[in-house]
Amino acid sequence: MSETAAMQIDSKRATTATDVAERAGVSQSAVSRCFTPGASVSARMRAQVMQAADALGYRPNLIARSLITKRSGMIGVVVGNVAQQLYPGTLQALATRLQAEGYRILLFTAPPDGPADPALEQIIAYQVDALVLAAADLSSKLAEQCRAAGIPVVLYNRTVRGQTASSVTCTNHAAGIEIAALFAAGRHRRPAFIAFDPAASTSRDRERGFRAGCRAHGLPDPIVEVGASGDAGARRAITSLLSRPNRPDAVFCPFDQMAIVAMDVARYDFGLSIPNDVSIVGFDDAPPAAWPSYQLTTYAQPVAAMVDATAQLIVEQLADPQARLRQVQVPGHLVLRQSCRLPRSQEPTR
């Protein structure tokens, strides 16, 4: 099927790529490249073509084009059940970054109580060029199925066993070690960890690093409670920890949302003072962490750099389907606020 045939399918738009090429004084293939997501074209050429396209009212039909180029210009993004795991800023940053590469995000969400995985058939049917799995509670199976179906997959903020897909994460293990070191420096004695979901790589890697850090810095093994299923799960976990006769004096929560629930329970249900009675540290540096009511000490997840790495992996894999899988780890950094006791010398002023 020729390009012209594809254009004629949509009878509303009469101007063809040939008209644009003629007016811009370039080849038809140059026009086509200008309108193909991810295709290489110089800024000057693009300006020339766009000017001609504007003047003629040329509207490329990307859907028809996708039958020729085998590119739909769409990246599927799968988000799971847990709305708060993916802060709106992250999805927006990802959409904005991919748009800069000429792609749009096609969103796949899970029904509230169903399985987190969308049907593979749906993903294939929409012919997305690549897929970003951006939810901690998706199964690893989907990544493998997509890869088998020839759809490049990038895992955002998680990994899978066996490394069957490229991934972008924060340096989760190192972060866990660093938080243990912070607790040790503040002379804490009874560390604890609230696990999100033992099956989720992100929570697991942070826990492993934290355990290793506790050992390395002379702290006992952390007490671990599972706080899955959103705020209610986090509330149960922190309540259980703080009800112990010898309650922990330092709690690491692998997500800020969990840490915020923990702070509220500690203050309002147990009447504890933070950080005098118990230190609480989160992970993400989500907006509420900086709110005066929380002033949460947390490990900042480098969203912009992670989003950038994700876009780069997608572009790489689309340019070369044989490209080596890569596990990219982007370093974050501790943000010291008020929720964790520090050695006297390091206390920040409010």
Added chain:
Amino acid sequence: MSETAAMQIDSKRATTATDVAERAGVSQSAVSRCFTPGASVSARMRAQVMQAADALGYRPNLIARSLITKRSGMIGVVVGNVAQQLYPGTLQALATRLQAEGYRILLFTAPPDGPADPALEQIIAYQVDALVLAAADLSSKLAEQCRAAGIPVVLYNRTVRGQTASSVTCTNHAAGIEIAALFAAGRHRRPAFIAFDPAASTSRDRERGFRAGCRAHGLPDPIVEVGASGDAGARRAITSLLSRPNRPDAVFCPFDQMAIVAMDVARYDFGLSIPNDVSIVGFDDAPPAAWPSYQLTTYAQPVAAMVDATAQLIVEQLADPQARLRQVQVPGHLVLRQSCRLPRSQEPTR
């Protein structure tokens, strides 16, 4: 181009709709309807066809099909610059609801500092079946352009002048009146309003209702400050209000995020007690409103019902392009918590 031809374009998939129709003992058009977003088909027919499709490994190519049916199965959702205006729960609810109708969301976002409107060319090029404009800071022009291009548009949580598009909003005007009544009942004397953006219909409607309510309940006209541009703008506005010699004793913020900033500034910058020194009321009932640190009295925006109405309007307009435009208003309700002084008799127990 016949259906079979469309299928052959993708050489990886050999099974055709004809094979499925034969096995299921139904017509080919029935198979086609089963895989066409929004097409009418009985549950029994669907089950029969899906079973046959599963058995044969039939994978419809929706992109190729869209050239025949003129339906892409995609609804464009445009979100603006302001990430916090559309809580992640809303986008997820919208995606889940539209998926139930057989549609996926194609996301259009604005670059951080560019204009909020995506290019019309892009929206047309991707051949979305309909468009949801879900950002307060989009121009009304886009809605009109899309309508002129034959793409049904639904405005979510906003309206446009001249009613050139269908819209779904909360009963914003009535809510403003109700909040004024609440302030009057709690014996407040100096009401104030922080406007989000005088050009945004949502903020404007809430302000108008609030003004009318103040008048109706014997309160003076509210002092109004503009608090646009995210948290920083809200901070400036509440700081200016609380710095007045005769500072307001009741502030209505048309979004919870703004109310939370206002509470933090009142408490931590001005040392005020809420609600003893100043009452603050928000709008949305976003998750942080219920957090113990805020216990924000707010007007709950009925997200599920609004999302439902949005999906219904889309289905209506796709079924009948001549369908009358409708301005749907869904009633919300006040949620009384701790941030607004009440008449003694109504005080809730914590």
